[in-house]
Amino acid sequence: MDAFIPFAAIAASALFILSLMWMSHPSTARRGVRAGEIGMAIAIVGALVQHEVVDYHLIIIAMIAGCAVGIPMALLMPMTAIPQRTAMSHAFGALAVGLIGAAEFYKHAQPQFAGGFVLWALMFEMLLGFLTCTASVVAFGKLQEILPTRAIVFPGQRIVNGLVALATVAVAATLALDPTQTYLFPVFVGLALLFGVLLVIPIGGADMPTVIALLNSYAGLAASAMGFALGNKLLIVAGALDGASGFILALVMCKAMNRSFANVMFGGFGAVAASSAGGKDDRVVRSASAEEAALQMENASSVVVIPGYGMAVSQAQHKVSELYQALTKKGVDVKFAIHPVAGRMPGHMNVLLAEANVPYEQLVELDDINPDMPQTDIALIIGANDTINPSARDDPGSAIAGMPIIEADRARSVFIIKRSMNAGFAGIDNPIYYNANTQMLFGDAKDMVGAIAKELSGGGSGH
Amino acid sequence: MTALNPDYLFVFIMAAFLGFQLIKKVSPLLHSPLMSLTNAIAAVVIVGAIAVTGGAGATPLAKTLGFIAVFCATVNLVSGFMITDRMLKMFKRKGS
Numbered sequence: 001m002d003a004f005i006p007f008a009a010i011a012a013s014a015l016f017i018l019s020l021m022w023m024s025h026p027s028t029a030r031r032g033v034r035a036g037e038i039g040m041a042i043a044i045v046g047a048l049v050q051h052e053v054v055d056y057h058l059i060i061i062a063m064i065a066g067c068a069v070g071i072p073m074a075l076l077m078p079m080t081a082i083p084q085r086t087a088m089s090h091a092f093g094a095l096a097v098g099l100i101g102a103a104e105f106y107k108h109a110q111p112q113f114a115g116g117f118v119l120w121a122l123m124f125e126m127l128l129g130f131l132t133c134t135a136s137v138v139a140f141g142k143l144q145e146i147l148p149t150r151a152i153v154f155p156g157q158r159i160v161n162g163l164v165a166l167a168t169v170a171v172a173a174t175l176a177l178d179p180t181q182t183y184l185f186p187v188f189v190g191l192a193l194l195f196g197v198l199l200v201i202p203i204g205g206a207d208m209p210t211v212i213a214l215l216n217s218y219a220g221l222a223a224s225a226m227g228f229a230l231g232n233k234l235l236i237v238a239g240a241l242d243g244a245s246g247f248i249l250a251l252v253m254c255k256a257m258n259r260s261f262a263n264v265m266f267g268g269f270g271a272v273a274a275s276s277a278g279g280k281d282d283r284v285v286r287s288a289s290a291e292e293a294a295l296q297m298e299n300a301s302s303v304v305v306i307p308g309y310g311m312a313v314s315q316a317q318h319k320v321s322e323l324y325q326a327l328t329k330k331g332v333d334v335k336f337a338i339h340p341v342a343g344r345m346p347g348h349m350n351v352l353l354a355e356a357n358v359p360y361e362q363l364v365e366l367d368d369i370n371p372d373m374p375q376t377d378i379a380l381i382i383g384a385n386d387t388i389n390p391s392a393r394d395d396p397g398s399a400i401a402g403m404p405i406i407e408a409d410r411a412r413s414v415f416i417i418k419r420s421m422n423a424g425f426a427g428i429d430n431p432i433y434y435n436a437n438t439q440m441l442f443g444d445a446k447d448m449v450g451a452i453a454k455e456l457s458g459g460g461s462g463h
Numbered sequence: 464m465t466a467l468n469p470d471y472l473f474v475f476i477m478a479a480f481l482g483f484q485l486i487k488k489v490s491p492l493l494h495s496p497l498m499s500l501t502n503a504i505a506a507v508v509i510v511g512a513i514a515v516t517g518g519a520g521a522t523p524l525a526k527t528l529g530f531i532a533v534f535c536a537t538v539n540l541v542s543g544f545m546i547t548d549r550m551l552k553m554f555k556r557k558g559s
Contacts, residue, residue: 012507016507021485021488023493023496023500024489026490026492026551026554029496033551036500052519053513053518054519055516055521059517063537066541067537070537070539070542082499085499085542089499089538090502092536093505096533096536096539099535100512100528104515106522116466216498224475230514232510237474237478238505243479244479244482245501249486249497347497348495350554354555355553357553360555365491
């Protein structure tokens with residue numbers, strides 16, 4: 001049976017690669033999931049039949065318990081909770097990596113392994129695993145709003161973080177050089193866990209897409225490091241794929257905000273909110289009603305809807321879909337402009353709109369929609385703020401200067417659904433609200449979009 | 464056992480480059496399902512957890528740690544693949 005194991009690993013690696021390849025397009029993506037599942041099944045069988053494994057009781061119990069938790073979770077989880085679930089699964093994955101590392105460490109806590117490569121790889125793996133675990137739990141808390149979503153900063157934070165990081169690395173190095181000092185091991189684990197918490201608390205809610213992507217990358221790298229320590233190429237491959245994926249997504253997110261990794265991780269963005277409100281209240285804001293908006297929309301030939309996190313918060317996606325159906329029926333061309341960092345994780349808006357049955361051809365990326373904006377009759381902004389803020393483009397002094405935006409202000413008229421005139425996440429003044437072609441629709445996104453859709457499908461034909 | 468096996472580094476570099484090329488081609492439309500898929504794939508660490516838990520001569524500590532790790536990895540891989548599929552099922556073309 002042991003002869004089968006290397007081939008199982010090769011087959012599983014190949015299937016994981018195919019899985020990602022097929023993921024590139026919606027028409028083949030589900031095939032990708034199948035490939036991944038088959039690869040995983042082969043990998044697990046390969047692990048179970050190796051001759052070193054002699055006791056199956058605990059493994060079977062743990063797997064049944066895992067299914068008992070995992071299956072209901074997968075079936076019942078509402079789509080609006082996808083960012084939270086993703087954060088939670090990063091925590092679970094990283095915890096598994098950390099614990100396996102701990103078990104391996106105790107196995108290697110003997111003088112003959114001191115300073116060896118396996119120990120260094122294990123320490124690196126556990127450092128990433130444990131810090132990703134608590135960092136993901138904090139991210140989960142922020143997404144679930146158990147913890148404050150704003151950035152939590154305190155004086156001397158960077159110094160404290162730096163010292164904790166140094167201490168963690170120092171203890172890790174000591175243990176790698178002399179693994180017999182096992183009393184230091186819990187200290188190392190505690191420091192790594194603490195560092196994970198410190199890493200994420202100063203990051204605000206709107207930076208979560210980058211953070212989640214980065215944690216995804218860390219979890220992958222930790223798995224890869226474990227492959228190095230255990231001499232398992234399948235783990236190296238799977239971890240490298242996961243690490244590359246998270247890293248690219250994090251890069252995409254950073255680019256979409258025109259910020260660096262360092263700035264996201266250490267910037268404390270969103271901590272100093274609403275400082276720019278003074279002396280600007282003389283500007284005029286025009287507001288409109290749902291009826292007026294509906295009337296203009298049905299007479300338009302093109303409408304671009306720009307959703308943001310506000311749409312997710314008020315769970316307006318189904319009403320937005322009704323609006324889309326009503327307008328399409330009247331011959332209006334409706335597109336959705338999706339900013340990469342809209343929402344709380346990469347692709348958040350796409351999943352919500354797909355759930356509400358908006359066909360995916362209508363979802364357009366930032367770079368593709370902007371050239372069309374000047375010819376667009378109406379831009380309808382639902383719960384987005386910073387991603388449409390023209391000062392990112394026009395005002396070099398703005399805190400978000402240079403961030404790519406969806407140029408909603410270039411449309412002939414702009415409707416903005418907003419609860420009140422409060423500044424957005426970044427606390428930055430948004431001049432689009434005061435433009436002559438802008439009309440504000442004050443109210444909850446779900447109620448307002450519902451009201452417009454009702455107007456359109458109801459007595460709209462008389463005009 | 465005491466030095467880095469260059470074969471592993473070779474495998475890692477190749478897989479990372481391949482990963483970069485493949486992920487770059489994934490439509491931003493699918494970034495959420497991509498993340499849950501790669502997360503499920505990374506749950507292949509269950510392979511290590513199985514070896515730790517069921518290995519001959521595993522200490523009670525190793526068994527306990529391994530047991531929790533098998534549990535966590537199973538939750539991730541089962542829910543990861545299923546949720547990815549649930550998300551992807553929702554992405555529909557016009558008129559379908």
